[in-house]
Amino acid sequence: MTKAKRICTLLLRLLALAATIIAIIIMVTSRDSAKILNMKFNAKYSNTPAFKYFVIANAVVSIYSLMVLFLPSKNSLWHLVLVLDVVITMLLTSAISAALAIAYVGKKGNSHAGWLPICGQFPKFCNHVGGALIAGFVAALAYMVLLLYSLHTVVGPFFTVKA
Amino acid sequence: MTKAKRICTLLLRLLALAATIIAIIIMVTSRDSAKILNMKFNAKYSNTPAFKYFVIANAVVSIYSLMVLFLPSKNSLWHLVLVLDVVITMLLTSAISAALAIAYVGKKGNSHAGWLPICGQFPKFCNHVGGALIAGFVAALAYMVLLLYSLHTVVGPFFTVKA
Numbered sequence: 001m002t003k004a005k006r007i008c009t010l011l012l013r014l015l016a017l018a019a020t021i022i023a024i025i026i027m028v029t030s031r032d033s034a035k036i037l038n039m040k041f042n043a044k045y046s047n048t049p050a051f052k053y054f055v056i057a058n059a060v061v062s063i064y065s066l067m068v069l070f071l072p073s074k075n076s077l078w079h080l081v082l083v084l085d086v087v088i089t090m091l092l093t094s095a096i097s098a099a100l101a102i103a104y105v106g107k108k109g110n111s112h113a114g115w116l117p118i119c120g121q122f123p124k125f126c127n128h129v130g131g132a133l134i135a136g137f138v139a140a141l142a143y144m145v146l147l148l149y150s151l152h153t154v155v156g157p158f159f160t161v162k163a
Numbered sequence: 164m165t166k167a168k169r170i171c172t173l174l175l176r177l178l179a180l181a182a183t184i185i186a187i188i189i190m191v192t193s194r195d196s197a198k199i200l201n202m203k204f205n206a207k208y209s210n211t212p213a214f215k216y217f218v219i220a221n222a223v224v225s226i227y228s229l230m231v232l233f234l235p236s237k238n239s240l241w242h243l244v245l246v247l248d249v250v251i252t253m254l255l256t257s258a259i260s261a262a263l264a265i266a267y268v269g270k271k272g273n274s275h276a277g278w279l280p281i282c283g284q285f286p287k288f289c290n291h292v293g294g295a296l297i298a299g300f301v302a303a304l305a306y307m308v309l310l311l312y313s314l315h316t317v318v319g320p321f322f323t324v325k326a
Binding site for chain 2: 041042043047048049050082083086089090093094095096097098099100101102104105106110112113114115116118147148151
């Protein structure tokens with residue numbers, strides 16, 4: 001790997017690390033309360049399994065990203081990193097999809113199922129969830145570019161097998 | 164690639180193709196109606212964006228799986244297949260996660276958001292969705308095994324780079 005490529009992958013890993021940490025912080029601090037018919041309702045991320053999964057997945061990804069940053073460049077574990085990058089990108093994609101599906105119902109509701117949108121009552125909560133999703137997207141994009149980069153390195157330019 | 168490996172990957176691709184087609188059929192035929200307070204309610208997959216996404220993603224995956232089956236073994240496009248396998252597995256994982264998140268709300272509801280479970284009223288619909296999700300899982304598993312196989316072939320046994 002050339003030096004330019006090495007710096008690029010390092011920057012992408014740093015970006016993914018920062019984005020996942022930001023996603024966790026924004027999601028965990030998403031709280032809002034509303035008074036409806038004199039009853040107080042609270043909205044927080046931990047009430048929704050999909051959002052809890054999102055936080056756990058982002059935590060796993062950020063720990064992995066941090067560990068890879070400290071891996072010495074001559075370590076034999078680097079050969080495993082490509083496989084782990086695939087698994088990590090999948091975990092992130094899955095968590096974002098699940099959280100996005102629920103966030104969509106929260107925003108638009110589903111009249112056929114009788115599920116009302118809740119963003120009108122809890123705008124602060126919805127903004128936080130939206131922000132966390134955007135940060136998660138940035139991390140997933142960084143990992144996808146990294147993955148294509150790694151595959152390009154292993155499989156060769158224009159995807160002709162090197163070996 | 165040895166002959167045994169080639170047959171294994173062929174079988175995995177056939178399994179993925181069959182599973183995605185079954186997932187589409189089960190999801191598309193998921194219909195149920197219920198009378199609540201003398202009003203007739205219909206449940207069908209197309210009322211939920213996540214389920215529509217699930218069907219579209221499975222259709223894309225099954226078309227891709229079919230095309231790869233007819234790719235001549237000496238074709239230079241095989242080098243692209245590894246990259247496309249990664250993309251396809253991600254698409255499938257994302258679709259299943261989104262559909263599962265919504266199906267979970269349909270089954271258990273979310274009392275904090277005031278979303279009631281609907282499986283009590285539409286048991287046939289819920290069973291179909293559950294079946295489609297299981298078929299989708301089988302397809303995703305087949306693709307994950309295929310992917311690890313391909314990476315193993317490219318990166319080498321014990322993930323030591325061959326080139």
